[in-house]
Amino acid sequence: DAGVTQSPTHLIKTRGQQVTLRCSPKSGHDTVSWYQQALGQGPQFIFQYYEEEERQRGNFPDRFSGHQFPNYSSELNVNALLLGDSALYLCASSLTGTGVAGELFFGEGSRLTVL
Amino acid sequence: AQKITQTQPGMFVQEKEAVTLDCTYDTSDPSYGLFWYKQPSSGEMIFLIYQGSYDQQNATEGRYSLNFQKARKSANLVISASQLGDSAMYFCAMREYNNAGNMLTFGGGTRLMVKP
Numbered sequence: 001d002a003g004v005t006q007s008p009t010h011l012i013k014t015r016g017q018q019v020t021l022r023c024s025p026k027s028g029h030d031t032v033s034w035y036q037q038a039l040g041q042g043p044q045f046i047f048q049y050y051e052e053e054e055r056q057r058g059n060f061p062d063r064f065s066g067h068q069f070p071n072y073s074s075e076l077n078v079n080a081l082l083l084g085d086s087a088l089y090l091c092a093s094s095l096t097g098t099g100v101a102g103e104l105f106f107g108e109g110s111r112l113t114v115l
Numbered sequence: 116a117q118k119i120t121q122t123q124p125g126m127f128v129q130e131k132e133a134v135t136l137d138c139t140y141d142t143s144d145p146s147y148g149l150f151w152y153k154q155p156s157s158g159e160m161i162f163l164i165y166q167g168s169y170d171q172q173n174a175t176e177g178r179y180s181l182n183f184q185k186a187r188k189s190a191n192l193v194i195s196a197s198q199l200g201d202s203a204m205y206f207c208a209m210r211e212y213n214n215a216g217n218m219l220t221f222g223g224g225t226r227l228m229v230k231p
Binding site: 041 | 206
């Protein structure tokens with residue numbers, strides 16, 4: 001049973017470019033969340049997708065957008081990259097309706113470097 | 116205000132000894148869950164232990180236990196018999212029931228280093 005898979009694992013972009021990160025959730029999970037983890041900090045919630053719609057969003061600008069596909073996989077898009085967007089981007093999947101105890105399963109992340 | 120506070124940026128522990136990693140939280144929601152995750156250098160967040168706000172007993176999972184003091188709003192992680200493989204970043208996180216989704220709020224983390 002595959003866990004959460006993310007691609008690419010590492011990438012380098014320059015300021016102003018656009019990037020797309022991909023995530024396949026754990027089998028049986030229907031909800032995907034994205035987190036940004038800057039170096040030396042805890043993860044920060046970006047947004048969550050369920051039933052192909054953005055259900056919840058953290059304090060991130062509109063440059064950050066996403067999508068969820070019918071097979072529950074998801075993409076995170078970041079436009080007009082800034083140096084401060086350099087971070088590890090973590091995808092987490094879960095099953096909706098499991099309440100506060102529902103476990104999130106994380107992928108190994110995509111490490112983005114913006115030069 | 117910070118919802119999750121981890122006051123120890125780094126901790127050393129001798130192999131085979133126990134160590135406590137501190138976590139305090141802030142919420143007005145009566146229903147919430149507290150989580151601890153381990154993050155090795157590979158980047159993946161590995162779930163360790165969960166404590167619900169209504170749980171009467173402290174959670175335990177193998178060598179991990181959670182010292183839950185609800186009145187003090189603290190949820191410290193205790194690792195017994197430390198192993199070299201325990202060296203990693205550790206994050207405390209909270210989910211509040213009244214959140215629309217499953218959003219987790221994380222603390223800043225504690226780097227644990229186990230000495231042989």
